[in-house]
Amino acid sequence: MTARILVVDDIPANVKLLEARLVAEYFDVLTAADGYQALAICEKNQVDLVLLDIMMPGMDGFEVCERLKANPKTAHIPVVMVTALDQPTDRVHGLRVGADDFLTKPVNDLQLISRVKSLLRLKTLSDELRIRAETAQTMGIDELLRTSEGRGEDAGQILLVDGRANSQERIVKALKPIADVSAISDPQAAIFEASENPFELVIVNANFEDYDPLRLCSQLRSLERTRFLPILIITEQGDDSMVIRALELGVNDYIVRPVDPNELVARSLTQMRRKRYNDRLRASVKETIELAVTDPLTGLSNRRYLDNHLSTLFNRSMARGRPLSVLMTDIDRFKQVNDTYGHDAGDDVLREFASRIRSTVRGADLACRYGGEEFVVVMPDTSPEVAAAVAERLRAAVETTPFVLKPSGEELHVTASFGISSRIASVITPGQLMKQADLALYEAKNGGRNRVVAAA
Numbered sequence: 001m002t003a004r005i006l007v008v009d010d011i012p013a014n015v016k017l018l019e020a021r022l023v024a025e026y027f028d029v030l031t032a033a034d035g036y037q038a039l040a041i042c043e044k045n046q047v048d049l050v051l052l053d054i055m056m057p058g059m060d061g062f063e064v065c066e067r068l069k070a071n072p073k074t075a076h077i078p079v080v081m082v083t084a085l086d087q088p089t090d091r092v093h094g095l096r097v098g099a100d101d102f103l104t105k106p107v108n109d110l111q112l113i114s115r116v117k118s119l120l121r122l123k124t125l126s127d128e129l130r131i132r133a134e135t136a137q138t139m140g141i142d143e144l145l146r147t148s149e150g151r152g153e154d155a156g157q158i159l160l161v162d163g164r165a166n167s168q169e170r171i172v173k174a175l176k177p178i179a180d181v182s183a184i185s186d187p188q189a190a191i192f193e194a195s196e197n198p199f200e201l202v203i204v205n206a207n208f209e210d211y212d213p214l215r216l217c218s219q220l221r222s223l224e225r226t227r228f229l230p231i232l233i234i235t236e237q238g239d240d241s242m243v244i245r246a247l248e249l250g251v252n253d254y255i256v257r258p259v260d261p262n263e264l265v266a267r268s269l270t271q272m273r274r275k276r277y278n279d280r281l282r283a284s285v286k287e288t289i290e291l292a293v294t295d296p297l298t299g300l301s302n303r304r305y306l307d308n309h310l311s312t313l314f315n316r317s318m319a320r321g322r323p324l325s326v327l328m329t330d331i332d333r334f335k336q337v338n339d340t341y342g343h344d345a346g347d348d349v350l351r352e353f354a355s356r357i358r359s360t361v362r363g364a365d366l367a368c369r370y371g372g373e374e375f376v377v378v379m380p381d382t383s384p385e386v387a388a389a390v391a392e393r394l395r396a397a398v399e400t401t402p403f404v405l406k407p408s409g410e411e412l413h414v415t416a417s418f419g420i421s422s423r424i425a426s427v428i429t430p431g432q433l434m435k436q437a438d439l440a441l442y443e444a445k446n447g448g449r450n451r452v453v454a455a456a
């Protein structure tokens with residue numbers, strides 16, 4: 001993971017130390033000796049994370065953090081505040097001004113790298129979502145992506161696995177402002193709970209008498225239903241070997257005892273946000289794919305999808321020696337509908353026409369709006385005779401029931417013409433199959449419209 005990190009500290013030796021550790025992990029490091037410099041760098045450069053000292057002359061770390069979070073250009077940059085161990089109130093203050101996480105001086109290597117990586121992964125996801133949201137906005141489809149927003153800061157759902165009643169109680173209390181916590185003391189039952197309920201985070205307190213908590217973590221990682229569920233482990237101070245094994249197993253973060261409630265809240269929020277971003281990203285990928293291949297007016301597939309998918313269907317029919325037919329249809333005198341009743345009425349007719357196609361063809365058929373008032377249905381495993389029968393059924397469905405225009409309730413008599421082609425020995429490419437259907441359609445139009453013509 002490569003990223004640019006800004007280290008802010010008024011003591012040059014502290015800057016050098018953090019810089020060396022981060023550079024050793026191949027991060028790109030910028031440095032600043034005071035708050036003003038830090039703000040200027042964030043404003044002008046692409047910064048992925050800020051490590052921020054609190055005690056600095058002039059402007060302290062709290063104010064720097066507050067200003068970063070108040071500026072729309074820098075608000076999305078994660079801020080880790082470096083606090084002194086003997087100043088627990090710093091963390092409360094830090095959370096209030098929008099800090100994303102804390103590190104305690106002297107900074108421990110393992111903590112530094114795991115915190116930084118955890119926040120950078122989160123930022124990668126949120127950046128991706130922001131870019132998509134901007135693209136969607138310029139394309140005018142942002143409403144679809146926005147529907148999943150707003151749930152952002154609902155109470156989280158956390159599963160706490162903790163062998164001791166008194167620590168369960170303390171942790172549930174600490175997390176109360178941000179989450180509903182289900183506490184459980186049996187690790188085996190926890191696996192079942194985690195796979196059956198929509199938790200957003202599992203916290204494992206490594207305090208069992210005779211159970212290895214890493215076993216639970218590894219089982220959660222290996223099960224299909226819990227594979228993406230974030231895990232935070234609570235360990236004994238100084239038990240670095242357990243932390244390293246836990247991180248290797250895919251545990252997302254850790255906290256050492258005694259648990260600082262503010263730290264617990266900050267870490268839990270980061271993990272839950274990350275899960276929510278992940279879920280939204282997955283949903284938006286699905287939506288983006290659907291949008292790219294769908295005609296927005298009719299909900300049928302679009303021409304781009306047809307152009308890509310026809311050759312797949314064609315090759316499959318060749319390989320299996322099965323028939324394949326194409327039906328091309330065009331609404332008769334559609335221009336008159338638009339000219340007489342307006343484009344909204346024209347859109348109503350197109351939507352209704354598409355709906356009649358949809359209810360006539362089978363699920364395996366590929367129905368597309370090919371452009372304007374022209375539609376194509378590709379029918380796998382369909383002989384020319386069956387294709388002609390389907391076309392005739394659709395022709396009748398269009399002709400016999402009038403189309404109702406929405407605002408006026410006026411009834412419109414609509415007809416359509418149909419051309420059919422099928423894959424036979426002489427047709428050798430998908431393009432030729434389409435061309436023949438097009439010629440047949442042209443013939444249907446020339447022959448007086450409202451009819452089905454099969455390619456010779």
Ligand SMILES: [Mg+2]
Nearest residue numbers: 010053055056
């Ligand atoms: Mg300082």
